[in-house]
Amino acid sequence: MQPRGYGQLAQERLNATFAALADPTRRAILTRLAAGEASVTELADPFAMSQPAISKHLKVLERAGLISRGRDAQRRPRRLEARPLAEATEWLERYRRFWEGNYQRLDALLDELKAVTKKRGPTKR
Amino acid sequence: MSPTGSLKVTTPSDREIAMSRVFDAPRQLVFDAYTKPELLKRWLGVHRGWSLAVCEIDLRVGGAYRYVWRGPDRPDMGMRGVYREVVRPERIVATEAFDESWYPGEAESTLTLVEQGGRTTLTLTVRYESKPARDAVLKSPMEEGVAAGFDQLAEVLRTLTPGVA
Numbered sequence: 001m002q003p004r005g006y007g008q009l010a011q012e013r014l015n016a017t018f019a020a021l022a023d024p025t026r027r028a029i030l031t032r033l034a035a036g037e038a039s040v041t042e043l044a045d046p047f048a049m050s051q052p053a054i055s056k057h058l059k060v061l062e063r064a065g066l067i068s069r070g071r072d073a074q075r076r077p078r079r080l081e082a083r084p085l086a087e088a089t090e091w092l093e094r095y096r097r098f099w100e101g102n103y104q105r106l107d108a109l110l111d112e113l114k115a116v117t118k119k120r121g122p123t124k125r
Numbered sequence: 126m127s128p129t130g131s132l133k134v135t136t137p138s139d140r141e142i143a144m145s146r147v148f149d150a151p152r153q154l155v156f157d158a159y160t161k162p163e164l165l166k167r168w169l170g171v172h173r174g175w176s177l178a179v180c181e182i183d184l185r186v187g188g189a190y191r192y193v194w195r196g197p198d199r200p201d202m203g204m205r206g207v208y209r210e211v212v213r214p215e216r217i218v219a220t221e222a223f224d225e226s227w228y229p230g231e232a233e234s235t236l237t238l239v240e241q242g243g244r245t246t247l248t249l250t251v252r253y254e255s256k257p258a259r260d261a262v263l264k265s266p267m268e269e270g271v272a273a274g275f276d277q278l279a280e281v282l283r284t285l286t287p288g289v290a
Contacts (some may be wrong), residue, residue: 015259117154
């Protein structure tokens, strides 16, 4: 079971976001960009990775709409795009709420069943 | 033991997805709530106008079950399966397939209930037919989040989007 109510397009965008976020290097890049925009060289610095390898990750992030390029023609700084992340966050919260909702209803039901069992005395196991 | 109320989602192998949660009740009651239609109809997927309209359970090895959810403005959503193993009140293994499936083949779900000090740890593990089948599920956004470590990812998203979550 999964929560419903998202259109095809939104689903595809979420898929792209989650696929991009599944990689630890890309998550680290996003965390870095959350602190402010940075050039490819600056982004490659903290990683033991070549610039082409970093560029590959940046391409994935860009295709997912998670980052964009700044105006400075020479540095071409990358910056974080907030919207797809906000959508992904909302989706995750909704998923958690969906299952937590199920299990909270189950909690309430179990409390009721416990009260009934107590009245009747302990059941054989 | 973990506190009640916190839901954990993990990927124990490349074909499986598992969820676990602690309940403040003996396992006989949790088992009943999971296997008696009149009780299941009170909690499973019953939210925002959705009801578990059909809930048929023949709880024995080889017996079938059928669930259909009915919502206010969308087509019904149904699933069915067959019980492979029934050990009351601690373990149920069953096949599961959705009417409109987003993954190939059937999945097998294992429910285990472990009681300790009057509390019950529920673990629901779903094993897909193949790694490609599980990966198809992983590609659905719900499980992609799981693949990356649900809590970790949620945390990353929270730090990246201040003021949203």
